[in-house]
Amino acid sequence: MSTMIEFENVSRIYKSGDHELKALDNLSLKIDKGEFVVILGPSGAGKSTLLNLLGGLDTATSGKIIVDGQNIVDFNDDELTKYRAKSVGFIFQFYNLIPNLTAKENVELMKDITDVDVNGDKILESVGLTGHGNQFPAQLSGGEQQRVSIARALAKEPAMLLCDEPTGALDSNTGVLILSLLQKKCHEKDTTVVIVTHNSKLADAADKLIRIKNGKIESVTVNENPLDVNLIEW
Numbered sequence: 145m146s147t148m149i150e151f152e153n154v155s156r157i158y159k160s161g162d163h164e165l166k167a168l169d170n171l172s173l174k175i176d177k178g179e180f181v182v183i184l185g186p187s188g189a190g191k192s193t194l195l196n197l198l199g200g201l202d203t204a205t206s207g208k209i210i211v212d213g214q215n216i217v218d219f220n221d222d223e224l225t226k227y228r229a230k231s232v233g234f235i236f237q238f239y240n241l242i243p244n245l246t247a248k249e250n251v252e253l254m255k256d257i258t259d260v261d262v263n264g265d266k267i268l269e270s271v272g273l274t275g276h277g278n279q280f281p282a283q284l285s286g287g288e289q290q291r292v293s294i295a296r297a298l299a300k301e302p303a304m305l306l307c308d309e310p311t312g313a314l315d316s317n318t319g320v321l322i323l324s325l326l327q328k329k330c331h332e333k334d335t336t337v338v339i340v341t342h343n344s345k346l347a348d349a350a351d352k353l354i355r356i357k358n359g360k361i362e363s364v365t366v367n368e369n370p371l372d373v374n375l376i377e378w
Contacts, residue, residue, distance in 0.1 A: 148303070148336055149175040149198065154207030156193050156359075167193040169359035170207070175352065177303075178334040180327055180370065182341060182350035190359040191340040192308055198338065199232050199306045200224045212303070229257040233297030233305045235326075237312040239289040241281040247292045248277035254299040267295045271325055287318035294325060304336040305329070311343075316378050323349070324373040349373045 156168040168190045175181055185191050196202040197209060200216055208215045216227060241250050248264035255262045265277050271291040281289050290310065297305055307326065311319030323339075327349060330337040339346065347353045348371045355362040 146177050147174050148177040148179075148212060149173075150208075150210040151194075151197075152208040152210065154197065154209060155205050156190075156197060156202065157205045166359055168197070168204075171356075171359065171361055173354060173361060173364065175336060175338065177336055178330065179336055179351045180330045180349065181336070181338045181352045181354065182346050183338065183354045183356060184341060184344055184347060185356035185362070186342065189356045191356055193359075194356065195306050195308055195338065195340050198304075199234060200228045230300070231303045233300065233302035235290075235293055235297050235305060235307040235310045237309040239281070239286075239293045239313075241289055241292055241296075243281050246278050246280055247273065247284065247288075247295075250281070250292055251296045251299050254296060258300040260300050262299045264295075264299075267299050268292070270298070271295045272321075285318075286314050287321060290314060290318075290322050291325065294322070294329075298329060298333075301333075302335065304338065307337065307339040309341055310339065311341075320373060320376075320378055327373050345376055345378060346373075348376050 251264040
């Protein structure tokens with residue numbers, strides 16, 4: 145596998161008056177193309193900060209973040225906007241669907257920010273939502289709404305999917321469905337999937353497990369025989 149993402153001595157410091165919070169502390173890591181990566185750590189460890197930096201939603205205080213050979217820390221606002229639009233699909237805990245648009249319209253929004261031809265019905269079918277295209281978010285269950293958000297992220301065919309606690313608001317059975325879908329898309333499309341979670345059971349499904357504590361890498365484990373999400377005892 146080829147290296148797609150590399151953090152080199154990355155720090156992110158937030159300042160409030162005289163107080164400094166070091167969310168990431170001189171952190172370095174590598175992620176290969178097509179890997180299913182799980183980032184584990186307690187609350188406040190720096191997991192979401194890492195994801196936001198990688199997604200271009202936040203800016204590193206120091207260090208380099210190399211994605212496909214380019215240091216995104218050096219990007220200007222226009223370059224960051226293009227990077228987020230073309231390369232990154234975001235999946236959050238709380239879906240972030242637009243309530244007055246149907247499921248299909250939420251997915252086809254991606255036509256406006258990417259040059260990929262988006263067929264909403266076809267993408268919804270790929271996430272198990274055949275026949276739900278004309279329903280509004282309020283008419284869908286939590287699991288269905290999360291699948292719409294995954295469909296929307298997949299619509300622009302991103303190089304990576306960044307998932308921040310994607311099953312945090314779901315019951316365990318629905319959560320397994322969502323994680324299985326993400327794992328399947330990772331392997332089918334050679335999409336790099338990075339999942340931030342505090343659910344340690346997901347570690348067995350990861351190609352690479354990264355543990356973070358106090359803004360530093362605690363350990364990196366490469367799993368030679370990752371389990372199918374559906375085979376894990378939840």
